Amino acid sequence: MPTLSVKLPEETKQRIQSLAKSQGTTAHAVMVSAIEGALEKEEHRNTLVAAALRARNGVLTSGGVFEGKKFGDYLKAKVRGGKSKRPAEVPFKNFIGGS
Structure with a gap:
């Protein structure tokens, strides 16, 4: 497996080690x-x-x-097994303030 070197702040390293210990695993496993x-x-x-x-x-x-x-409403009717006609598309410009 290839290795990768990562510089971590001491506090982060301690947190990783603490978590690994509490989980009964290794710092490597926690990082992976x-x-x-x-x-x-x-x-x-x-x-x-x-x-x-x-x-x-x-x-x-x-x-x-x-x-x-x-x-x-159309989707709800379809999920319930009812018959429902798919609604018609409307121009997008109607929703963005266009004319």
Whole structure:
């Protein structure tokens, strides 16, 4: 396994050692777990941001959006097994003060 040298403040080092001791593990294991957790969190965030940007681009390209309440009512009806007509898209400019 490759190694990586990280300079930590003494207080952080002590916190890691204290946590490792309380968990019956090593400081190395605590650091690996913390890094893995931080990476997963940030990768998930990046995925969400990318999806949001794709959605934004879709709205800007199509110019259409759904009214929140109408679309929410539609989804609730679908989940309950009822028949519901998908609401029509409305121009995005109606929601941003355009004319």
